[in-house]
Amino acid sequence: MVGEDNALGDSGPAPLAEVETAMATPSPPASAQEKILEVRNLRTYFFTYDGVVKALDGVTFHIRRGETLGLVGETGCGKSVTAFSITRLIADPPGRIMDGSVRFDGANLLWGVQDEARFKPVRKTNRVKVTRRYRRIRQALDRMTAIRGGGISMIFQEPMSALNPIFSISDQIGEALVLHRGGEIIERLLNARSRGPEVEGAVDAALKVSRSSPPEAMRSAADAIGRATRLPSLGTQAYYILRGTRADQAKRPLLEKALRRARLSGFQRSYLKSERRLIENLQAHKEVYLEEMRHERLARKQRRALSSRRLALKLQGGYFGLPFVKRAARRPLTEELFWQSVGHLEGVSIANPVQVARGYPHELSGGMIQRVMIAMALSAEPELLIADEPTTALDVTIQAQILDLMRDLKSRAGTAILLITHDLGVIAEVADRVCVMYAGNVVEVAPVRTLFQRPLHPYTQGLLASIPRLDDPGKKLESIPGSVPNLIYPPSGCRFHPRCPQAMLICKETRPPMTIEGEGHRVACFLYHGPEPEPGDL
Numbered sequence: 353m354v355g356e357d358n359a360l361g362d363s364g365p366a367p368l369a370e371v372e373t374a375m376a377t378p379s380p381p382a383s384a385q386e387k388i389l390e391v392r393n394l395r396t397y398f399f400t401y402d403g404v405v406k407a408l409d410g411v412t413f414h415i416r417r418g419e420t421l422g423l424v425g426e427t428g429c430g431k432s433v434t435a436f437s438i439t440r441l442i443a444d445p446p447g448r449i450m451d452g453s454v455r456f457d458g459a460n461l462l463w464g465v466q467d468e469a470r471f472k473p474v475r476k477t478n479r480v481k482v483t484r485r486y487r488r489i490r491q492a493l494d495r496m497t498a499i500r501g502g503g504i505s506m507i508f509q510e511p512m513s514a515l516n517p518i519f520s521i522s523d524q525i526g527e528a529l530v531l532h533r534g535g536e537i538i539e540r541l542l543n544a545r546s547r548g549p550e551v552e553g554a555v556d557a558a559l560k561v562s563r564s565s566p567p568e569a570m571r572s573a574a575d576a577i578g579r580a581t582r583l584p585s586l587g588t589q590a591y592y593i594l595r596g597t598r599a600d601q602a603k604r605p606l607l608e609k610a611l612r613r614a615r616l617s618g619f620q621r622s623y624l625k626s627e628r629r630l631i632e633n634l635q636a637h638k639e640v641y642l643e644e645m646r647h648e649r650l651a652r653k654q655r656r657a658l659s660s661r662r663l664a665l666k667l668q669g670g671y672f673g674l675p676f677v678k679r680a681a682r683r684p685l686t687e688e689l690f691w692q693s694v695g696h697l698e699g700v701s702i703a704n705p706v707q708v709a710r711g712y713p714h715e716l717s718g719g720m721i722q723r724v725m726i727a728m729a730l731s732a733e734p735e736l737l738i739a740d741e742p743t744t745a746l747d748v749t750i751q752a753q754i755l756d757l758m759r760d761l762k763s764r765a766g767t768a769i770l771l772i773t774h775d776l777g778v779i780a781e782v783a784d785r786v787c788v789m790y791a792g793n794v795v796e797v798a799p800v801r802t803l804f805q806r807p808l809h810p811y812t813q814g815l816l817a818s819i820p821r822l823d824d825p826g827k828k829l830e831s832i833p834g835s836v837p838n839l840i841y842p843p844s845g846c847r848f849h850p851r852c853p854q855a856m857l858i859c860k861e862t863r864p865p866m867t868i869e870g871e872g873h874r875v876a877c878f879l880y881h882g883p884e885p886e887p888g889d890l
Contacts, residue, residue, distance in 0.1 A: 509772075
């Protein structure tokens with residue numbers, strides 16, 4: 353049977369009338385720009401004591417710049433494994449990416465994956481012995497540091513597993529900010545100003561705003577301080593000073609104290625400049641790794657030169673390595689990262705963001721942790737955002753806010769989104785195209801409007817038939833009989849044929865090819881006889 357979370361979403365059933373309403377104002381169609389992500393013939397297996405689980409067996413799809421692709425299907429069909437394979441986060445052992453290519457902005461993320469392990473079948477069993485070459489695996493993971501975060505960012509379905517319990521929330525968001533936007537942040541600190549008529553005028557205007565004023569007035573006055581100091585995070589800090597419980601006359605010294613972090617001493621400037629050089633060196637490392645993946649060849653000489661330069665920069669820092677010296681020199685950067693983290697937490701509608709930023713993951717509820725993970729993923733403004741059930745633990749109001757945030761990132765930064773979800777209502781509202789998966793295979797790909805109006809594959813038809821209709825509340829919901837097959841022993845031919853009401857003899861013997869059934873519409877089913885797409889048009 354289709355589980356209750358399979359096609360109906362966690363916020364309850366998505367009535368078909370609501371889906372049609374959402375489709376009335378669809379997302380802009382995908383542009384004719386180049387493909388930011390191209391997945392071809394991706395195969396990921398898990399080697400267990402019971403046998404080899406063929407979790408992904410020839411997955412192919414693409415995403416264009418600025419496009420939102422929805423990935424849907426039942427639990428266990430391979431959606432999350434696809435996301436983890438793209439980002440090279442498959443647990444190894446027992447998992448292993450066996451074959452295929454994942455090209456991100458021209459770089460083959462799976463380059464050399466065939467040389468990372470050897471496989472030997474165990475006689476008289478279904479098991480396979482895997483001998484891993486850990487040096488090659490480590491090199492591949494090092495190369496992925498050039499992609500993760502700034503290139504591809506991910507919102508995990510289980511966010512608690514992605515957060516470190518011994519570091520505060522602001523430390524973890526701040527680490528992502530330094531790694532991917534550290535040069536910009538340090539440049540802003542070096543150019544900030546804490547004195548001058550404009551700054552003093554903004555502070556005086558802010559102090560005239562009392563606690564009884566509306567929040568919009570306080571926020572506007574605080575943002576004026578951020579603009580005057582050329583440090584937007586100071587505006588966030590000033591806002592929480594203005595709305596604090598202290599008396600209005602006690603707020604001037606607090607604002608003046610906040611302004612001190614824009615007043616850098618000589619050795620703080622020296623520390624920030626040395627940190628900027630280190631960040632620039634790390635960026636150069638990323639460029640070398642990207643060159644390796646784009647041209648599929650090693651660049652050892654460049655890496656050695658950069659490593660030597662990085663060591664020289666660390667030695668050049670000298671006394672900055674002493675803990676008590678580093679703490680004092682780093683204080684302006686630490687405070688800047690804290691208040692930027694607060695701003696990102698505000699963006700995901702977290703109540704008391706200052707308190708949450710100072711807290712630890714175990715102090716938060718599941719929904720709060722999910723929002724922290726979303727804030728961290730969005731902070732780097734990635735080129736591709738993989739959202740694995742991003743609204744699972746959130747209520748309906750917060751779901752809408754998170755989807756709005758993703759839309760804003762898409763329109764502002766041109767970010768492409770791979771949205772993995774069970775909720776077809778969310779897909780109808782947000783996605784440009786939809787990719788339907790079943791048992792490790794892609795069975796149908798279509799523009800969102802086409803898929804809802806004219807679903808072709810029997811599995812897709814079954815998913816849509818399980819959505820209740822407001823115009824026919826008495827209608828009994830349909831379901832797909834059976835369950836997802838055991839992928840150690842997958843069915844021959846079409847993997848859906850044991851559950852398909854229209855199965856034919858050929859479905860049991862031969863795997864159906866993907867055929868073209870309309871503009872942008874592809875389906876893998878013997879019920880249709882369109883032409884097969886060209887290799888470059890999958």
